[in-house]
Amino acid sequence: MPSHTIKLLQDDPHYQPNPTAHWSPSHNIDVRRPQLIVLHHTEMRSAKEALRTLQTSNDLGRVSAHYLIGADGELFQLVAEGARAWHAGQSRWAGRDDLNSSSIGIELDNDGQSDFSAAQLRTLLLLLGDICARQKISPRQVIAHGDIAPTRKSDPSARFPWRTLADAGFGLWPRAEFIQLEPANAHFDPWLALAFIGYDLRDRRAAVKAFRRHYFAVEGADDPQFSAIERAVLADLQAQLLEQ
Structure with missing residues (x-):
């Protein structure tokens, strides 16, 4: 620490036993x-x-x-x-x-x-x-x-x-050594990769803007067209999650 x-x-005091009750703990709980x-x-x-x-x-x-x-x-x-x-x-x-x-x-x-x-x-x-x-x-x-x-x-x-x-x-x-400007999978879909990572695609422009802020330190970029390097980063992030 x-x-x-x-x-x-x-x-948190709310997690302490009530002093007015008999403490008879059950194991049938979830934390x-x-x-x-x-x-x-x-x-x-x-x-x-x-x-x-x-x-x-x-x-x-x-x-x-x-x-x-x-x-x-x-x-x-x-x-x-x-x-x-x-x-x-x-x-x-x-x-x-x-x-x-x-x-x-x-x-x-x-x-x-x-x-x-x-x-x-x-x-x-x-x-x-x-x-x-x-x-x-x-x-x-x-x-x-x-x-x-x-x-x-x-x-x-x-x-x-x-x-x-x-x-x-x-x-x-992203792992620099695994970045390929053309993903090996010809059918790679960057939007599916973005969703697989965790992003909510109900507003795609908002999702891609958040992705670029996090991984490319760019604010406000919401163009839905992915560059080659963006596709490569998404492919590697998806691959890492699939490997775990």
Whole structure:
């Protein structure tokens, strides 16, 4: 676990036995098992402002996340990992809705236009390693809010260094040695590959825009025609998922 002080919540009191009842536990239950980790940026002026928003009802509505990482690398925990934070909103990934119920949300203190600090990324990588190990989440299942809600959200921005995460073993990332400008399969369909990765194709322009933000660090590019390199990247990402 990072050496920074984890603030606010360690254990949610709602998960403790009721002191007025006889504790007679049953084994016939299911525990919420997160399957995804969703990264966000706060688009606010400071971590302090973001904390206030994530802890209270305000004009942005009631929102929360499991963790917030300040630009200085300080780590805050707001919601126990076994509880359902309100961070994903209306979203869809790999055919699943209600992603608040199956994900852990991590907010990054960032205004949406600046680079993400080295200190912040160090804390993030430590936190991702810890969560994936404890919760048995595949390291590949680290995605962007913009990936799961492409018609509404674009965070984290194109400045987020997904390659840095990939070098540390997190997220799905193309393998340079396997990139072929012409996929071996003559019948390769980039849209089917995009859906196979997890993107919701109900709005294809939004989906391809999110894909380009994540893998090519490009904002606002929604042309539905794929370039040769984009097709090659999609082919390799699909192949990696088929190999696992």
